[in-house]
Amino acid sequence: MIRKLPLFFSFILLFAMHNATAQLPxxxxxxxxxxxxxxxxxxxxxxxxxxxPTISIEKMSGTVYYKWPDKFRVKLTGVAFLPRQNPFFLFNxxxxxxxxxxxxxxxETIGNINCNVVxxxxxxxxxxxxxxxxxxxxxxxxxxSQTTTKSSGTxxxxxxxxxYQRYALPDKIVFTVDLNKFKLPKMVSADLxxxxxxxxxxxxxxxxxxxxxxxxxxxxxFPESVFTEKE
Amino acid sequence: xISLFSLVKLxxxxxxxxxxxxxxxxxxxxxxxxxxxxLYADGKAYWDFLTQSLSQSFEIRGLDFNGNMVCxxxxxxxxxxxxxxxxxxxxxxxxxxxxxxxxxSLLTKPVSRTKILLSKxxxxxxxxxxxxxxxxxxxxxxxxxxxxxxxxxVLKSDQLVVIRxxxxxxxxxxxxxxxFLSLSxxxxxxxxxxxxxxxSVTPIVVSMSVVILFTIIGTFDIPLFDAIKPFLFTTxxxxxxxxxxxxxxxxxxxxxxxxxxxxxxxFSGVSIYHFNRKDFLQ
Numbered sequence: 163m164i165r166k167l168p169l170f171f172s173f174i175l176l177f178a179m180h181n182a183t184a185q186l187p188x189x190x191x192x193x194x195x196x197x198x199x200x201x202x203x204x205x206x207x208x209x210x211x212x213x214x215p216t217i218s219i220e221k222m223s224g225t226v227y228y229k230w231p232d233k234f235r236v237k238l239t240g241v242a243f244l245p246r247q248n249p250f251f252l253f254n255x256x257x258x259x260x261x262x263x264x265x266x267x268x269x270e271t272i273g274n275i276n277c278n279v280v281x282x283x284x285x286x287x288x289x290x291x292x293x294x295x296x297x298x299x300x301x302x303x304x305x306x307s308q309t310t311t312k313s314s315g316t317x318x319x320x321x322x323x324x325x326y327q328r329y330a331l332p333d334k335i336v337f338t339v340d341l342n343k344f345k346l347p348k349m350v351s352a353d354l355x356x357x358x359x360x361x362x363x364x365x366x367x368x369x370x371x372x373x374x375x376x377x378x379x380x381x382x383x384f385p386e387s388v389f390t391e392k393e
Numbered sequence: 394x395i396s397l398f399s400l401v402k403l404x405x406x407x408x409x410x411x412x413x414x415x416x417x418x419x420x421x422x423x424x425x426x427x428x429x430x431x432l433y434a435d436g437k438a439y440w441d442f443l444t445q446s447l448s449q450s451f452e453i454r455g456l457d458f459n460g461n462m463v464c465x466x467x468x469x470x471x472x473x474x475x476x477x478x479x480x481x482x483x484x485x486x487x488x489x490x491x492x493x494x495x496x497x498s499l500l501t502k503p504v505s506r507t508k509i510l511l512s513k514x515x516x517x518x519x520x521x522x523x524x525x526x527x528x529x530x531x532x533x534x535x536x537x538x539x540x541x542x543x544x545x546x547v548l549k550s551d552q553l554v555v556i557r558x559x560x561x562x563x564x565x566x567x568x569x570x571x572x573f574l575s576l577s578x579x580x581x582x583x584x585x586x587x588x589x590x591x592x593s594v595t596p597i598v599v600s601m602s603v604v605i606l607f608t609i610i611g612t613f614d615i616p617l618f619d620a621i622k623p624f625l626f627t628t629x630x631x632x633x634x635x636x637x638x639x640x641x642x643x644x645x646x647x648x649x650x651x652x653x654x655x656x657x658x659x660f661s662g663v664s665i666y667h668f669n670r671k672d673f674l675q
């Protein structure tokens with residue numbers, strides 16, 4: 163009997179480890195959510211930089227507004243091409259741990275951060291189909307997200323944090339967007355003397371939109387009307 | 394001795410007495426008003442259709458029709474047609490007088506043939522300038538009043554360029570100036586043909602045909618045509634559009650402007666040379 167004790171304890175230990183690992187993705191997502199949950203609203207200055215092969219557009223600046231749980235608005239003057247998804251919409255899903263299934267996908271290094279990769283599958287039928295999150299185990303911040311929604315397709319976003327990391331508010335988000343081919347007949351565009359573009363530009367099938375946030379005002383409130391005002 | 398100014402006044406009077414001189418102005422007015430009404434009513438649907446491939450990837454903001462965008466569309470549409478309006482009038486200036494015989498009495502005046510021809514050419518240039526000014530008033534100022542200010546979105550065959558509203562006024566002014574230079578080439582070309590012809594129809598039809606043919610060649614991406622394109626003046630007459638590039642290809646604009654200017658000088662020179670040697674007694 164005594165001989166069998168180490169085997170018994172080993173079995174108990176393995177069972178305990180298995181349970182701990184199984185809880186890990188949910189715990190990681192909860193930690194990321196808890197960090198962001200301290201933000202009820204924020205306002206900030208936003209610079210938007212575009213690097214899209216089919217669109218030539220200069221940098222823009224404006225104001226960004228967010229209000230829990232899913233109100234988000236970028237106020238800019240003039241024509242702008244923005245990502246279709248609110249970059250903070252996932253936190254609305256993460257608030258209820260029964261609303262999704264989380265599966266761990268191991269680890270992956272982004273920059274110098276060894277991230278935990280977690281796939282999130284919503285339980286109920288909603289716009290989000292699947293999300294993959296790269297989480298920094300040290301700061302509990304989302305470093306990268308890849309979301310697939312019914313309405314907007316797949317979007318990739320890379321987050322960089324600095325001064326407002328304690329709120330999980332990024333200083334920079336780089337959205338990578340898949341591009342559809344943009345082609346107009348020359349008679350429609352009346353574009354008769356344009357030189358052919360460099361082959362590297364033609365081959366690019368993705369574009370990036372960079373959001374640079376600054377002067378955050380967190381939980382200071384602002385009128386609800388900013389979300390309904392016409393630009 | 395009759396001054397050049399008096400001759401230009403006389404030629405302008407003859408010019409503006411003809412009903413066909415007003416065809417261009419009426420045509421521009423009708424086309425501009427029709428397009429403005431159409432864009433006012435269905436402009437959003439038109440843009441949504443043209444940018445639908447981009448709207449699948451992005452949320453497109455602020456793409457409402459504004460005066461600057463309407464003006465750009467009007468310029469793009471009309472500058473292809475305006476050479477025909479210019480040719481219709483300029484092609485008749487000398488040949489019309491040859492056909493009616495009035496050129497003979499005009500040449501009996503104690504004025505050099507060069508001066509007579511220059512006065513006619515200047516009168517046609519004034520007409521061309523007024524046509525562009527009229528287009529500017531209708532297409533730009535009226536559109537700004539109707540649709541308001543905003544960014545210009547330029548649709549190219551494989552790219553979309555956004556020009557900010559604050560950066561657009563000087564581009565439009567430059568574009569109108571280069572458009573005037575471009576129309577002047579057509580004007581001088583039709584004028585030159587008019588010096589060679591004995592009737593009004595031939596120079597008008599020939600100059601219109603040449604413009605249409607060159608424009609068609611310019612639309613095809615065929616290697617053979619690609620080699621010819623740089624030598625066709627119609628390739629350079631659309632250089633006004635390059636003011637709406639980002640960044641602007643200054644070299645291309647300069648090269649094309651010099652090319653256009655050289656054509657104006659060449660066509661005018663040939664006209665003067667031939668007119669001075671032409672036998673009007675036969």
